[in-house]
Amino acid sequence: MENPRTDPRDYDDDGGLKRTGTVWTATARIITAVIGSGVLALPWASAQLGWVIYPIMVLLFAGIICYTSALLSDCYRSGDPSHGERNCTYMDTVKASLGRAQVWLCQFSAYSNVFGVAIGHTIAAGMSMLAIQRRASCFQHNKGHRHPCNFPIWPYMITFGVAEIFLSQIPEYHTWWFSYLGPAMSFTYCSIGVGISIAKVVENGVLKGGLVGIGMTAVTASPMSKVWGSLEALGVIAFVYCYSRILIEIQDTIKAPPPPESKVMKLATAMGVAVTTFLYLLFGFMGYAALGGATPGNLLAGLGFYEPYWVVDIANVAIIVHLAVAYQVYCRPIYDFVERCAARRWPESSYVTREFDVLVLRSSYKLNLFRATWRTAFVVTTTVVAALLPFFHDVVALVGALGFWPLCVYIPVEMYVTQKKVLRWSPLWVWLQILSLGCLFVCLAAMAASIVGIITIHKK
Numbered sequence: 001m002e003n004p005r006t007d008p009r010d011y012d013d014d015g016g017l018k019r020t021g022t023v024w025t026a027t028a029r030i031i032t033a034v035i036g037s038g039v040l041a042l043p044w045a046s047a048q049l050g051w052v053i054y055p056i057m058v059l060l061f062a063g064i065i066c067y068t069s070a071l072l073s074d075c076y077r078s079g080d081p082s083h084g085e086r087n088c089t090y091m092d093t094v095k096a097s098l099g100r101a102q103v104w105l106c107q108f109s110a111y112s113n114v115f116g117v118a119i120g121h122t123i124a125a126g127m128s129m130l131a132i133q134r135r136a137s138c139f140q141h142n143k144g145h146r147h148p149c150n151f152p153i154w155p156y157m158i159t160f161g162v163a164e165i166f167l168s169q170i171p172e173y174h175t176w177w178f179s180y181l182g183p184a185m186s187f188t189y190c191s192i193g194v195g196i197s198i199a200k201v202v203e204n205g206v207l208k209g210g211l212v213g214i215g216m217t218a219v220t221a222s223p224m225s226k227v228w229g230s231l232e233a234l235g236v237i238a239f240v241y242c243y244s245r246i247l248i249e250i251q252d253t254i255k256a257p258p259p260p261e262s263k264v265m266k267l268a269t270a271m272g273v274a275v276t277t278f279l280y281l282l283f284g285f286m287g288y289a290a291l292g293g294a295t296p297g298n299l300l301a302g303l304g305f306y307e308p309y310w311v312v313d314i315a316n317v318a319i320i321v322h323l324a325v326a327y328q329v330y331c332r333p334i335y336d337f338v339e340r341c342a343a344r345r346w347p348e349s350s351y352v353t354r355e356f357d358v359l360v361l362r363s364s365y366k367l368n369l370f371r372a373t374w375r376t377a378f379v380v381t382t383t384v385v386a387a388l389l390p391f392f393h394d395v396v397a398l399v400g401a402l403g404f405w406p407l408c409v410y411i412p413v414e415m416y417v418t419q420k421k422v423l424r425w426s427p428l429w430v431w432l433q434i435l436s437l438g439c440l441f442v443c444l445a446a447m448a449a450s451i452v453g454i455i456t457i458h459k460k
């Protein structure tokens with residue numbers, strides 16, 4: 001048995017073990033946490049906006065998230081930036097800066113975002129399973145690329161949901177391998193997506209697409225459909241940059257000053273955003289250049305590419321594995337939140353608090369009935385909603401529009417104004433309010449466009 005650490009130098013000022021994170025580890029955590037399923041819809045967003053507006057919007061959102069993340073990093077410590085009290089989570093930071101009422105708003109926004117992301121992951125995983133089935137059963141058996149090959153998607157979503165029910169029961173201390181498997185899979189399918197897009201461009205001998213995107217030259221397209229598509233594309237871009245709620249947790253891994261954690265985190269955020277922005281521009285550009293107006297809402301599962309079969313299938317397998325892992329990583333906070341609330345509300349209930357030892361594969365597993373039923377109910381609910389709304393890029397855009405303003409702009413701005421005592425009507429205060437209101441209007445417009453897109457596709 002190891003001796004407990006007794007040297008005070010092994011601990012930080014909050015009593016926890018000394019943090020060892022650096023700017024490089026923080027940057028790596030940001031990059032691996034950010035790149036996810038939303039990147040698959042970026043070529044579609046590029047097709048809606050065109051060669052000119054798409055990079056401008058990506059760079060604009062990148063600048064906004066980099067700026068508001070810097071504001072958020074300044075709120076990690078209350079008071080003195082080097083020796084003030086630490087706030088180890090996003091919720092702790094909100095509670096310390098804004099009070100209980102804003103905590104409820106933050107919780108509602110964060111957990112609604114988690115619910116939406118879980119639905120999006122279920123849809124994307126189902127699409128990838130369906131794409132593999134189509135290629136195996138139809139396109140590889142001399143039926144041609146134009147064969148309808150109509151398989152329903154809902155059985156694959158149910159399969160994914162059943163897998164998530166079992167994965168949701170894995171205890172927290174067994175999920176360390178999630179941190180390694182997920183990023184590896186995301187980089188795998190992103191690399192394949194860019195690679196086959198470049199190969200397709202070379203095969204075509206021309207860059208497809210246009211300066212203003214699809215729709216303006218189409219005979220059947222109305223001006224409003226172009227407007228809705230462009231606004232929905234902004235929701236997709238908002239989705240891939242909506243990661244502020246994890247930044248405080250990443251900052252909490254950085255070693256104690258000097259320099260202050262906020263200074264290190266700002267540099268890490270700038271480098272992480274720069275890398276992800278480059279990947280977003282590359283992925284969006286190459287997918288659109290390869291497929292032009294035919295760019296699907298999900299680049300790898302939307303049958304935009306057929307060959308080489310085995311490479312595309314590897315990409316889709318990587319997507320499925322990554323989404324299975326990411327689903328649990330994203331949903332773990334809402335699992336824990338509900339279980340803590342239930343334990344506080346019914347502390348005497350054996351259904352809520354009691355654990356039973358169950359033998360599973362020669363290992364003892366502690367079964368809690370409330371945990372088992374609640375997590376199962378959550379997964380079933382997200383699976384049912386996904387089956388009813390199997391529209392990947394529309395759901396991604398809607399979730400991005402709903403989550404970006406409150407979590408990435410409004411709350412960081414309000415915390416910074418409160419903690420730094422920014423004077424009302426000062427130039428900085430006015431600028432921050434303009435930024436917040438501008439992002440609110442853009443997100444509301446993107447949300448409306450996403451709802452219109454879902455309704456339009458559902459009617460078809």
